[in-house]
Structure formats: structure tokens, C-alpha cells
Amino acid sequence: MRVLHVNKFLHRRGGAEGYMFDVGALQSSRGDVVDFWGMDHPDNAPGLPLADTFARYVQLDPAPGGLASLGAAARMVWSPRSRTGIEQALARFEPDIVHFHNVYHQLSPSVVAAVASADVPCVMTLHDYKIACPSYQLLANGALCQDCVESGTWHAVARRCKEGSLAASAVLAAESGVHRALGAWDAVDLFLSPSRFLADVVRRSGVAEGRIRVLHNVVDPAGDPATGPGRDLVVAGRLSHEKGVDVAIRAMTSVPGDTVLHVAGDGPQAQSLHDLAHRLAPGRVRFHGRLPAPDLHRLVASCVATVVPSRWHENQPLSVLESFALGVPVVSTDLGGLPELVTDGLTGRLVPADRPEALATCLTAMVSDPVSAHEMGRRALTLVATSFSPRSHLAGLDAAYRDVARGRVAAGIGA
Structure with a gap:
């Protein structure tokens, strides 16, 4: 199988990137052809074959000032350049499946639209609450909050969820609100959620239950287990x-x-x-x-x-x-x-x-x-x-990939 993993960062920056690279290595070790696509970045892993097609690097944390901030905000909503780049990558790599991870902000849902237009099945692993919560974490200024999950994203502005800033919170609320209104994530065939809790949050935000599947994370540490009680x-x-x-x-x-x-x-x-x-x-x-x-x-x-x-x-x-x-x-x-x-x-x-x-x-x-x-x-x-073993996780991924491909064939998509 040819698998293209898509994530905005292509270096081990956090849990999403670590998971993506670890799963890609597991898939490669058993014979799959795996490649990665994302944003051009000075810390990217070296030797990535599709690097010349990557989306242009943009710094959003901290956000740029002046006119650059307007361009960055527009890119968060929809990025034509990202779409053009992934279209080139799809034509060259010809994947059987595209596996999305964190594509928010720097890449935008335009990359999902490009994959749908190319008639390639896709899944998306949910690493956080972004689809349901403009600020990712179900937090408002450090306090638990789910106000935006089942209602308008304007709550993020009212509560100034992004570091207490009215302007930053308004940008995030507008981004999420536009994506919801346009159904920007509707082209994702199947969402994979590591926990039942996250799956329920996404379901309550409007994603149909049949498009969400719980698939636990994988762990395979190189360390030796404890041999006796610690201290x-x-x-x-x-x-x-x-x-x-x-x-x-x-x-x-x-x-x-x-x-x-x-x-x-x-x-x-x-x-x-x-x-x-x-x-x-x-x-x-x-x-x-x-x-x-x-x-x-x-x-x-x-x-x-x-x-x-x-x-x-x-x-x-x-x-x-x-x-x-x-x-x-x-x-x-x-x-x-x-x-x-x-x-x-x-x-x-x-x-x-x-x-x-x-x-x-x-x-x-x-x-x-x-x-x-x-x-x-x-x-x-x-x-x-x-x-949570690599074997059980790969089996779950394979089943998800197969079901998505079969569902598209049954629906006459890509025929």
C-alpha cells in the first residue's frame, strides 16, 4: 500500500508528529511505501522526497504583525498555495490512501479538498479538539470550557479564549466558524479518535457518528520494564x-x-x-x-x-x-x-x-x-x-483504510 501522511510540521515537535513518524516507520518496516507532506520548515526531517512541493513556511506562534498578520489569517481559513503543493505531491506519489494529522492553520482544509478532488480516500487522526474547539484544548483562559462544541464559535470571542486576547480569539473563532459553515472537513472519509471522550466531543460538534472510529494510540518503548517496586x-x-x-x-x-x-x-x-x-x-x-x-x-x-x-x-x-x-x-x-x-x-x-x-x-x-x-x-x-501494541494498532489502521476504500467504491466515487 502507498500511504501519504500529511501534517503541518515534519519534525518531532510534539505527540502528533511523533505518532505520525512512528506509525510511518511501522508501515514501512512491513513493506508499505510511505511518504510525508507538510510545510517547509528549517527543522524538517532531512531527505524528504516531496520537499520541493511543500507548503511555504509561515510563522504563526507568535503571529506576525501588520499586513503579514492579515495574510496569515487568510491562510488559516484557506490556503491556495497549500492546495497547489499537495496536488503536485499527489500526482508524483500516487498514494492509495492519504492519512491526515494536524493540518490546521498552516495548511488549512484546502489540502483535504485537493485530496477529494483527486479521488483519493483519506482518513484523519484527531490529536486534539480543534474541529470542535477554536482554541484546541476545551479551555477558556485556563478553565474547562465546552461552550463552542454544540453552539457558535463566537463564545471564543466572548471569553477571549486565546491568551486573553480579543483579536487573537476573534481570528480563531472566525476560522472555525467559516470552516463549520462551509463544511470544510466534510471530505474526510473517516476520523480516527484515540479516545471515546474525544470521539464524543467531535460527534456533538456535528460530525456524523458513522464518520468517527475509536482507534487507540500505539506504544512500543525501547526501555526495559521495571523489575521491582520503585521509590x-x-x-x-x-x-x-x-x-x-x-x-x-x-x-x-x-x-x-x-x-x-x-x-x-x-x-x-x-x-x-x-x-x-x-x-x-x-x-x-x-x-x-x-x-x-x-x-x-x-x-x-x-x-x-x-x-x-x-x-x-x-x-x-x-x-x-x-x-x-x-x-x-x-x-x-x-x-x-x-x-x-x-x-x-x-x-x-x-x-x-x-x-x-x-x-x-x-x-x-x-x-x-x-x-x-x-x-x-x-x-x-x-x-x-x-x-496498544504496534500489531493491534496496524491492524486497526488497515481495517480503517480498507473500509474507507470499499465505501468509496460502493458509493461510486473515483470509479
């Missing part, structure tokens, strides 16, 4: 408000003993979290910065539990799956897709968000009974081996 705790991910790392630091003030909370990652709150840890829990929190995957896996495997204190609706975070694959249980909040992964008392513990005292109680129980925590980790390891 410390670890939180890994972006150091930003929605991740709730500050809650974990506050909880450490009530965890007895000399247990250390290891923090692996970087982000806009790095300095404020350092200051908070120094003030509230001196000597109890150790910051490692962003670690290479092998080092991170070794750190997680040495701990009694991974902490996911998110205050937003996580979809299906790889930090949970990677911890499970290392035989380490997870203590997480009960938002979004997290309860679909973490079964309270079996593979970890669930706590309410923004409740450091409740989190501290669970962490204390883990640290005080590491043998029971290790048993939870062993059950989590069994879960990922059966439901």
Missing part, C-alpha cells in the same frame, strides 16, 4: 498551566518521607515551577529538563508511579501509555480520556483536578505500599501489550 515519583511533559505540574509540587508538601518528585520536560512555566518547588518543597523536587527517550524511560522505570495532574481534558497521552509499557502505574486526574486508560485501583489511581490534598493522599498510598503499586504496574503492562 520516587515522576511527572513528564510540557511545563504549562494545563498540565498541572504545580498541583503535583503542592501535593509533595504532604507526602511523608524523603520521596522525590522528578520533573522531566520544559515549557513556559519552567521558572515559576522551579520557584514554587524551592519555596514549598525544598529538596523534594528535581528538575531534569527535556530528556532523550532512553533516559526518560530509565527514569520512569525507576519510580513507583507516574503522576499526570492535568487540569484539562487530556485525549490519550503517550506519557500514560509509556509508563504502562514500563510496568509503572499512573496517578492521574479524572478528566477527558484519562479514565479510559487508568482504572482506579487496578492500573493506577484517579483523583479530581486541582486538588493537591487528594493527590497527596494517593501518592502517599503508592509510596507507602510500593509492592501493591508494582502489581498495578504489572497489570498496566499487560493492558498495553494486548490493546
